[in-house]
Amino acid sequence: xxxxxxxxxxxxLVAPAYLWLALxxxxxxxxxxxxxxxxxxxxGAREATLTLQHYVSFFTKKIYWYNALRSLELATYVxxxxxxxxxxxxxxxxxxxxxxxxxxxxxxxxxxxxxxxLVRTFSWTMVLRGPFDIIFTYPAIVIxxxxxxxxxxxxxxxxSLQAIDERLIEAARALGASKRQAFMRVMLPLSLPGxxxxxxxxxxxxxxxxxxxxxxGGKDAIMLGPIIESQFTATFNWPLxxxxxxxxxxxxLLMLALGYPLLQRHMER
Amino acid sequence: MKMxxxxxxxxxxxxxxxLLGAMPRxxxxxxxxxxLNWQGYGTDxxxxxxxxxxxxxxxxxxxxxxxxxxxxxxLRTSPGAYDVVLINNIYVMDAAKExxxxxxxxxxxxxxxxxxxxxxxxxxxxxxGKHYASAWVWGLTSFAYNFxxxxxxxxxxxxxxxxxxxxxxxxxDDAMEAIQFGALATGQDINNxxxxxxxxxxxxxxxxxxxxxxxxxxxxxxxxxxxxxxxAVYWSGSASRSRKAMKLPVQFVVPxxxxxxxxxxxxxxxNAPNPDGALAFINYMIDPSFYIPWDxxxxxxxxxxxxxxxxxxxxxxxxxxxxxxxxxxxVQWMAPVTDQQRQAQQELWDEVKTSFAQ
Numbered sequence: 001x002x003x004x005x006x007x008x009x010x011x012x013l014v015a016p017a018y019l020w021l022a023l024x025x026x027x028x029x030x031x032x033x034x035x036x037x038x039x040x041x042x043x044g045a046r047e048a049t050l051t052l053q054h055y056v057s058f059f060t061k062k063i064y065w066y067n068a069l070r071s072l073e074l075a076t077y078v079x080x081x082x083x084x085x086x087x088x089x090x091x092x093x094x095x096x097x098x099x100x101x102x103x104x105x106x107x108x109x110x111x112x113x114x115x116x117x118l119v120r121t122f123s124w125t126m127v128l129r130g131p132f133d134i135i136f137t138y139p140a141i142v143i144x145x146x147x148x149x150x151x152x153x154x155x156x157x158x159x160s161l162q163a164i165d166e167r168l169i170e171a172a173r174a175l176g177a178s179k180r181q182a183f184m185r186v187m188l189p190l191s192l193p194g195x196x197x198x199x200x201x202x203x204x205x206x207x208x209x210x211x212x213x214x215x216x217g218g219k220d221a222i223m224l225g226p227i228i229e230s231q232f233t234a235t236f237n238w239p240l241x242x243x244x245x246x247x248x249x250x251x252x253l254l255m256l257a258l259g260y261p262l263l264q265r266h267m268e269r
Numbered sequence: 270m271k272m273x274x275x276x277x278x279x280x281x282x283x284x285x286x287x288l289l290g291a292m293p294r295x296x297x298x299x300x301x302x303x304x305l306n307w308q309g310y311g312t313d314x315x316x317x318x319x320x321x322x323x324x325x326x327x328x329x330x331x332x333x334x335x336x337x338x339x340x341x342x343x344l345r346t347s348p349g350a351y352d353v354v355l356i357n358n359i360y361v362m363d364a365a366k367e368x369x370x371x372x373x374x375x376x377x378x379x380x381x382x383x384x385x386x387x388x389x390x391x392x393x394x395x396x397x398g399k400h401y402a403s404a405w406v407w408g409l410t411s412f413a414y415n416f417x418x419x420x421x422x423x424x425x426x427x428x429x430x431x432x433x434x435x436x437x438x439x440x441x442d443d444a445m446e447a448i449q450f451g452a453l454a455t456g457q458d459i460n461n462x463x464x465x466x467x468x469x470x471x472x473x474x475x476x477x478x479x480x481x482x483x484x485x486x487x488x489x490x491x492x493x494x495x496x497x498x499x500x501a502v503y504w505s506g507s508a509s510r511s512r513k514a515m516k517l518p519v520q521f522v523v524p525x526x527x528x529x530x531x532x533x534x535x536x537x538x539x540n541a542p543n544p545d546g547a548l549a550f551i552n553y554m555i556d557p558s559f560y561i562p563w564d565x566x567x568x569x570x571x572x573x574x575x576x577x578x579x580x581x582x583x584x585x586x587x588x589x590x591x592x593x594x595x596x597x598x599x600v601q602w603m604a605p606v607t608d609q610q611r612q613a614q615q616e617l618w619d620e621v622k623t624s625f626a627q
Contacts, residue, residue: 039609061616062620062623063616063619063620063623066623067619067623070626073439129495136481136497137478169278176444214442214482218479218480218481218482219476219479219481219622219625219626220625220626221442221482221622222619222622222623222625222626227619230615230619231615233611234443234444234611234615235444235608235615236338236608236610236611237608237612237615240612
């Protein structure tokens, strides 16, 4: 019976975590999913019936699908910038710096995480004035978001670079590969899982961002995120806000489903 | 044995329960009232509640709400918990119909006769000859400009569309307010605009004018001080605070096209434990002896009490601008909106903002 006993013990140990996850993540999500099919929030004297109208609105009303595209576009810029800026930093961290210096640099990279996001964003409203004066423009939103999400890119890429066997690159060089070739053919493909992890960690939350666009973006602030927010704070239309959120989730899942076979093939090569 | 004790104890508990319930209630009725309001909105000024307690022996206790919906929910779910409640005029009749508030015995309000009749007897407050709330304060949503940088006197809402101020105009990211401004600028009724397409075009024409949206008084002050705004949508009460407390060169304008007006009332909750105490407190709230120090030392909206307004210093914004009968004539008062209207407004505003970003 040792197998069964072990099984039981594992169940006992894991159960609280799953229960907690179910209560805090899936229950609220399920409630919101249910709301997204209602005509109104069922409180007070409001009559709520089942409907698909909010999902239909996403396709029929330009403000919703068009701003969903704007959110995806913004997420693409931010993610690209994070990877392009984060990759060299991760390379330098793994290959050129060691010991105390590396710890110090890590601290500097993680530091933005320790400050409140709102405070961080407001501090940008001061910095982006000065000589550049790009406050309240689209680039200001991108800068604010890149600053917030860059650590994800650096850390995930760093982890996968750290795992690469140094001798593989040495072997490539010894066999006549140029530095560039060794990077393109050996290091980059091997670090791709880290890059992808970073891309997912950045792309998904940025599509839903509303605070940074609102504070830094001025007239360019409108995205799906701020529109969803106003359904909850201004118009008391939770069902529409929920439906728009789930549409965004569906788009991202679809993109993953379409992109996954392609990535898999690439990474196996 | 055990059984009898239990039964006796149970009987004793049953017998005393109503008494226990009634006791604190009686004790409360003698010397306490509970007020439901926004935090920091006059009724909870410490000097005022102390003065009121000293004069009447009634202690003032507060509970707060963060939205009108929350206020209504609290009245629905806790009958008998509140005495005085602040209600924006557009919600008073709904609350009365739902039985959340009771008609006022206006004979017990010695200051009632001094209230501006237009507000006091508004059909938002009165039904079948009964007043369900006492007019308390009111204010305007319009716009203000920097009088150091703009020396010409501005008297038209078209200032927001004036190319001279391109890129230096501010407004709030609020669908209802934006549409009301569009209605004023196109000469329409702010509550029932006939031509929404015209309003949409007018708002879309703000694209080259706008710098950014503001969302709080504090943010407005910062953007104005930084020179981002030369002309910006603003609230009358906040404008007087910006000028007085922040020393900013803010000139509030009530343009010839009109401005958006709102007014708040004080009501007595339906099952108020202390209705007489509630009336005494409301009477103090509309008294000049409360209002004048409130506006002078803290900054307040305009009072519904004409005598209180007349007692303000002559340069006070509330007296100089809002105290002018000609100004008041131009005000369009905000009316209640349904959920459907609110949603339609939000969609139109989102369309306008999308055009700004294109």
